[in-house]
Amino acid sequence: xxxxxxxxxxxxxxxxxxxxxxxxxxxxxxxxxxxxxxxxxxxxxxxxxxxxxxxxxxxxxxxxxxxxxxxxxxxxxxxxxxxxxxxxxxxxxxxxxxxxxxxxxxxxxxxxxxxxxxxxxxxxxxxxxxxxxxxxxxxxxxxx
Amino acid sequence: xxxxxxxxxxxxxxxxxxxxxxxxxxxxxxxxxxxxxxxxxxxxxxxxxxxxxxxxxxxxxxxxxxxxxxxxxxxxxxxxxxxxxxxxxxxxxxxxxxxxxxxxxxxxxxxxxxxxxxxxxxxxxxxxxxxxxxxxxxxxxxxx
DNA sequence: CTGTATCCACTAAGATACTG
DNA sequence: CAGTATCTTAGTGGATACAG
Numbered sequence: 001x002x003x004x005x006x007x008x009x010x011x012x013x014x015x016x017x018x019x020x021x022x023x024x025x026x027x028x029x030x031x032x033x034x035x036x037x038x039x040x041x042x043x044x045x046x047x048x049x050x051x052x053x054x055x056x057x058x059x060x061x062x063x064x065x066x067x068x069x070x071x072x073x074x075x076x077x078x079x080x081x082x083x084x085x086x087x088x089x090x091x092x093x094x095x096x097x098x099x100x101x102x103x104x105x106x107x108x109x110x111x112x113x114x115x116x117x118x119x120x121x122x123x124x125x126x127x128x129x130x131x132x133x134x135x136x137x138x139x140x141x142x143x144x
Numbered sequence: 145x146x147x148x149x150x151x152x153x154x155x156x157x158x159x160x161x162x163x164x165x166x167x168x169x170x171x172x173x174x175x176x177x178x179x180x181x182x183x184x185x186x187x188x189x190x191x192x193x194x195x196x197x198x199x200x201x202x203x204x205x206x207x208x209x210x211x212x213x214x215x216x217x218x219x220x221x222x223x224x225x226x227x228x229x230x231x232x233x234x235x236x237x238x239x240x241x242x243x244x245x246x247x248x249x250x251x252x253x254x255x256x257x258x259x260x261x262x263x264x265x266x267x268x269x270x271x272x273x274x275x276x277x278x279x280x281x282x283x284x285x286x287x288x
Numbered sequence: 289c290t291g292t293a294t295c296c297a298c299t300a301a302g303a304t305a306c307t308g
Numbered sequence: 309c310a311g312t313a314t315c316t317t318a319g320t321g322g323a324t325a326c327a328g
Contacts, residue, residue: 020181020253021181024181027180031171033172074267104255105167107252108170108248111245111247113166115241116170119219122219123219
């Protein structure tokens with residue numbers, strides 16, 4: 001609990017009057033493994049139930065779905081409506097803020113689609129160059 | 145090393161013919177903590193040396209800077225030019241692809257700037273509601 | 289149905305020290 | 309100056325079991 005490390009975190013920025021740390025922060029929040037996909041699952045506009053999201057975002061664990069939804073709710077991107085029926089039913093829906101998030105996300109989506117081939121190509125070329133230069137260090141693999 | 149868990153990773157997608165997993169993947173790649181800031185440090189256009197980037201992205205460790213730069217180089221976003229002088233000098237510069245990346249990043253930047261107040265407001269309101277509903281579970285804090 | 293709680297494996301990331 | 313190597317710690321995410 002004692003704050004031994006004080007971590008300044010200020011001025012960790014390239015440009016003068018820009019809050020690029022805040023962008024990085026925001027990007028990190030929406031850019032994690034599941035958030036984008038959950039938002040995508042809700043982007044159609046209608047309210048979706050917990051299990052339906054779980055089905056749409058196949059591969060997500062309950063834990064991660066709950067955490068992701070809670071994070072999105074916390075930041076005001078989705079609204080949670082609970083019906084105390086039996087069995088219980090909970091609807092999730094994008095808020096207005098959430099819908100605003102979809103806009104830049106779609107832009108990024110378009111960008112990713114457009115440039116992914118270029119990225120993959122660059123990656124392959126890089127891998128090839130690595131295989132040429134790797135052997136130079138391989139000689140240094142002396143056991144201690 | 146034995147692959148006990150087989151991890152399908154296919155069809156983890158909401159919409160039919162969309163590669164939203166790929167967007168998530170791309171977003172995760174460019175959306176991590178340091179990548180955005182390093183790209184920002186290079187976004188002015190000129191070539192920048194290793195230590196200069198290190199200075200601009202204050203707080204980054206050598207390890208993380210090296211890894212981030214290697215990742216960016218790998219994906220074709222930055223070019224690395226090495227001058228075998230003494231002392232050695234290495235310049236990093238955004239490639240054309242890297243400059244294309246700056247475009248959606250700026251859009252996201254604008255979005256983050258515009259909506260951050262709304263997000264922070266939502267977060268505070270959520271925190272308040274939590275404090276009201278938390279006590280209900282506090283009663284269950286029985287020691288095992 | 290809609291979660292919560294616990295445990296465990298893996299990875300990411302910082303600090304530090306050393307090399308060409 | 310421009311990295312690499314290694315160690316250690318903290319956080320992420322999955323599986324499972326259980327609760328309301």
